[in-house]
Amino acid sequence: MAENEKAGTGVDMTGTAQPAHRNTIVTIGDINYLWGIFMLIASARKAGMSEPFVVGAKSFTPAAERVLAQLGDVEIVSLDGVERSLTCLKPNVMLRTKTEFVTWADSDGFFTGNVSNILPPDSPEEIHFRLRTSAEMPAAFKDHSFGEDGTRIPKAVLDAWRQDVADVAGGATDAPRYETSGSAAFCSLSFSRHRRFLEIWDALQAKVLPDRNVGVVDTSLRYYHQLDESTLNACLNFVPDAPRVQPVFRMNKERERLFVHFISQPKPWMGWTRRAFRFFDEYVAVAEWAAAQGLDLPGPLPKCLRASNRRLIKLLIPWMTLKPKIVKRLKRLVSRPR
Numbered sequence: 001m002a003e004n005e006k007a008g009t010g011v012d013m014t015g016t017a018q019p020a021h022r023n024t025i026v027t028i029g030d031i032n033y034l035w036g037i038f039m040l041i042a043s044a045r046k047a048g049m050s051e052p053f054v055v056g057a058k059s060f061t062p063a064a065e066r067v068l069a070q071l072g073d074v075e076i077v078s079l080d081g082v083e084r085s086l087t088c089l090k091p092n093v094m095l096r097t098k099t100e101f102v103t104w105a106d107s108d109g110f111f112t113g114n115v116s117n118i119l120p121p122d123s124p125e126e127i128h129f130r131l132r133t134s135a136e137m138p139a140a141f142k143d144h145s146f147g148e149d150g151t152r153i154p155k156a157v158l159d160a161w162r163q164d165v166a167d168v169a170g171g172a173t174d175a176p177r178y179e180t181s182g183s184a185a186f187c188s189l190s191f192s193r194h195r196r197f198l199e200i201w202d203a204l205q206a207k208v209l210p211d212r213n214v215g216v217v218d219t220s221l222r223y224y225h226q227l228d229e230s231t232l233n234a235c236l237n238f239v240p241d242a243p244r245v246q247p248v249f250r251m252n253k254e255r256e257r258l259f260v261h262f263i264s265q266p267k268p269w270m271g272w273t274r275r276a277f278r279f280f281d282e283y284v285a286v287a288e289w290a291a292a293q294g295l296d297l298p299g300p301l302p303k304c305l306r307a308s309n310r311r312l313i314k315l316l317i318p319w320m321t322l323k324p325k326i327v328k329r330l331k332r333l334v335s336r337p338r
Contacts, residue, residue, distance in 0.1 A: 019052050022280035023120055023188070024096050028056035028079070028086050034064050034298045036107045039286055043110035045280045046289045051103075051116065056093035058086060067298050087216050087228045088209050090184070093203040095195070097293040102198075103128075103188035109261040112282050118250040118257065124190035127236070127243035128250070131182040140181055140226070152179040153233070160223040161234035168203040172238040178245065184229035184234075185261040186251060189243050200239050204231045264321075269302050271320035272313055280310060 025044070029037050041053050052073040057065070058080055068074045077093055079086060094102050101120040116246065121128040128336050132140060138150035145156035158176050166172035189197070208224050217225055224230040236242050251259040260282075264273045287305040290297060303309050304320075313320075 021099055023103055023116070024052050024054055024097045024099045024191075025103045025105055025119070026054045026056070026090075026097065027105050027107040028089060028093055029107040030058040030086060031060055031064060033107050033267075034060070034067065035302070036109075036267060037070075038067060038290075038298050039269065039283065040105060040107055040110050041068060041074065042290045042295070043112070043283075043286045045071050046286055047111055047114040049114055049116050051119075051129045052099070054093060054096050056086065056089055058082060064298070067296055070295055083213060084209070084211050085213050085215060085227060088205050090228050091198045092231075094191075095198055095202065097191045100190060100192050101188060102191040104184075104186060105259060106185040106261055108267050109185060109259055110279075110283060110286060112260060112279070113254075113256040115251065115259065119188050120242070121188055121190070121246045122247075122248075124193045125244060126189075126246040127194075128186075128188040128246050129236070130186070130249040130252070131178060131184050131245055132180045134180060137180050144331065153181055153237075154225060157223050158237065161230075164204060164208055164237045165234055165238040167198070168207055169200045169239050171240055173240055176237040177242075178233075178237055181226075181233040182231070182245070183261075184226075185263070186259050187232070194241075194243050195241055197235065197239055201235045204235060213293040218259065266320055269305060271280050271304055272317055273321050274317050277314060279304075279315060280313070281307075284310075 009058065022337065027037060027040055037055055037057075044051065044053075050073065053068075053071075054075045054077060055068060056077045056079050060076065060078070062299065065076050068076065075096070077096055079089060079093075082089065090104060094104060102117045134151040137152060141150060141157075142153060146156050148154050153176065162172045162176070191198075205228065209221075209227055210218060214227075216227060218227060219225050221227075221230075224234075236245065236275075251257075260279050261275050262268055262273075266273070268276055268280075272280065284305050284307050287297075287301060288307065291301065304313055
């Protein structure tokens with residue numbers, strides 16, 4: 001199998017030269033997410049997608065890098081030494097792109113089929129990004145009471161976002177563009193047109209987010225508790241030349257062409273939640289495909305990624321879902337000041 005460590009060189013897994021790509025897919029993760037990153041890229045390759053990948057990686061071993069490199073056209077960006085949450089580095093790693101478009105995909109997700117032609121936005125002036133419905137909004141701000149009905153971004157949050165964007169961008173729009181926020185698990189935009197937007201997003205993260213590792217949510221932050229998601233939505237609302245959100249989000253329309261994001265714990269390579277189990281067959285098929293191709297896996301194939309264990313895993317879902325909650329609660333109790 002051909003190995004290729006540079007993004008954009010146009011060589012697929014068979015060593016065959018391919019046309020130069022217009023789009024790069026970017027993701028990020030530490031060594032604990034190696035299986036997730038592998039499955040994300042493998043799902044693309046299984047579906048016939050040949051886009052280059054750029055992976056922001058922390059605490060990776062040479063063996064871990066080789067596991068990803070064998071999938072073809074994968075560039076590793078080392079984030080060793082970074083103290084803050086990796087989710088705060090999304091735009092920083094996206095700025096390593098060399099193609100016309102750049103697509104972000106969280107590393108705890110996968111593609112159910114070939115989505116190459118629907119990843120980029122319909123127009124270079126737009127961003128392919130999913131805004132929540134008003135009914136979804138209460139969950140987005142459930143830990144922060146602002147005395148409103150919860151169906152839109154609270155005014156106090158918007159006011160803080162506008163001021164901070166103005167500070168880093170040198171100006172901000174007078175009014176917000178959107179009433180609801182969107183998920184930062186996936187987005188795609190024109191890199192050639194909106195490089196400055198990514199730079200502002202990166203600068204805003206540096207300004208308002210903690211310089212320590214706080215995970216993916218920090219409820220002590222009144223206006224930015226969702227970290228990268230909060231800052232991205234702030235920029236989309238108030239950066240003067242921000243890309244417009246594409247009216248139709250295309251990654252959730254057809255079962256055979258989805259980007260599936262596994263939002264909850266445990267992740268599928270560790271266990272399954274009831275909601276995630278809907279995609280058990282498709283996700284396990286990616287692992288089986290990788291093994292059949294003779295690819296080196298990130299480690300022994302987990303029992304939860306074996307099709308033969310489907311019935312048992314379904315029965316164990318309540319325990320697998322409860323276990324992370326128990327562990328999290330115990331950690332809080334142990335770390336609580338006395």
